Amino acid sequence: FALFMIPAGRLQDKIGPRKVSAFGAVMFFVSYGLAALVDRFPYPWWLVITYSVIGGIACGLTYACVAPPARKWFPDKPGLAISFGVSGFGLAALVLAPLKAEYLIPTHGIEGTFFIIAIITSLVSLFAAWLIRNPPAGWTPPGWKADNKAEKTIIVRQESIPKEMLRNPIFIIMWLAMAFVCAGGLICIGLIPSYGNLTLGLTPVKAALAMSIFAGFNGFGRPVAGLLGDRFGAVQVMIVTYIIQTMTFLFFHIFAVTLPTLYIASALLGWGYAVTLALFPA
Structure with missing residues (x-):
C-alpha cells in the first residue's frame, strides 16, 4: 500500500x-x-x-x-x-x-x-x-489569492521533481514523522480487538466495538481535524494532538484496563490517526 x-x-x-x-x-x-x-x-x-x-x-x-x-x-x-x-x-x-x-x-x-x-x-x-x-489548468476559487493564508503557513509548499524532493531535509523529516505516527495507528488497528478479547476478556463483539470507536474517531475526526488545521494551523493542531497521543500510548496498559477506559483510549488514538492522515497531505 x-x-x-x-x-x-x-x-x-x-x-x-x-x-x-x-x-x-x-x-x-x-x-x-x-x-x-x-x-x-x-x-x-x-x-x-x-x-x-x-x-x-x-x-x-x-x-x-x-x-x-x-x-x-x-x-x-x-x-x-x-x-x-x-x-x-x-x-x-x-x-x-x-x-x-x-x-x-x-x-x-x-x-x-x-x-x-x-x-x-x-x-x-x-x-x-x-x-x-x-480542475482546469490555472483554476482558482472566485476571489481567492494564493497569498491569503501565507501568514498562517509555517512550511512553504512548492512543486518539486522527485530527485529534488528526496534531497529536501523538510521532506525527509516529514516522511519519517508520518511513518512513525502511522505505524502507531496501524498497531492500534491490529492490536486493539485482540487486546480487548485476550487481555480484558471481552467478547468478540465488544472488542470489535472498541475498533469501531477507533475507526469512528479516525473517520469522523478527519474533517474536524481539517477544519481546525485551516483555522489554527496544521502544525499547531498536530503538536497538541501528538502530545495527547504519546501520553495515551505510554499509559495505555495502566489506563485501558476496563471496558469504558478501553473505549476512551481507542477514541483518543483514533483522533490522533485522523489528524495525521488529514493534515499531513494538506
Whole structure:
C-alpha cells in the first residue's frame, strides 16, 4: 500500500486520477475475489499474495488519487477538503468491523465474506473513480489569492521533481514523522480487538466495538481535524494532538484496563490517526 503510493502518485500526475483510481478499483475485485478462494488454497502465502500484495497495490492506487484533486479544487481550504476526501478510508472499519464479526463471517464464512467485500469495494471504488477529475489548468476559487493564508503557513509548499524532493531535509523529516505516527495507528488497528478479547476478556463483539470507536474517531475526526488545521494551523493542531497521543500510548496498559477506559483510549488514538492522515497531505 505505502510503497505503491509513490508510483501511483506519479502516474496520476501523468494520466489523471480517474484512470488510476479505476484501475485500483478493478484490482480490489481481483484481490478480494482471489482471497475468497482460500478454501481451495489453504496456505498462508495465498492470502499474502492476494489480500496483502494485490490488495495493497489496489489501495495505493486509489488512495493516491484522493488528496491531489481535492487540494487543486479547494486551495483555500485544503485541510478540510482533503480530510473529507480521506475520511471514508477511516470510516470503513466503523461499519465493517461489527458487520463482519456479527453477520458476514457467521453467516457466509470467511470465503463468502471475502467475495461480498470484493463486490462492494470494487463497485463503490469504480463509482468514486468516475467522479474524480482535476480542475482546469490555472483554476482558482472566485476571489481567492494564493497569498491569503501565507501568514498562517509555517512550511512553504512548492512543486518539486522527485530527485529534488528526496534531497529536501523538510521532506525527509516529514516522511519519517508520518511513518512513525502511522505505524502507531496501524498497531492500534491490529492490536486493539485482540487486546480487548485476550487481555480484558471481552467478547468478540465488544472488542470489535472498541475498533469501531477507533475507526469512528479516525473517520469522523478527519474533517474536524481539517477544519481546525485551516483555522489554527496544521502544525499547531498536530503538536497538541501528538502530545495527547504519546501520553495515551505510554499509559495505555495502566489506563485501558476496563471496558469504558478501553473505549476512551481507542477514541483518543483514533483522533490522533485522523489528524495525521488529514493534515499531513494538506
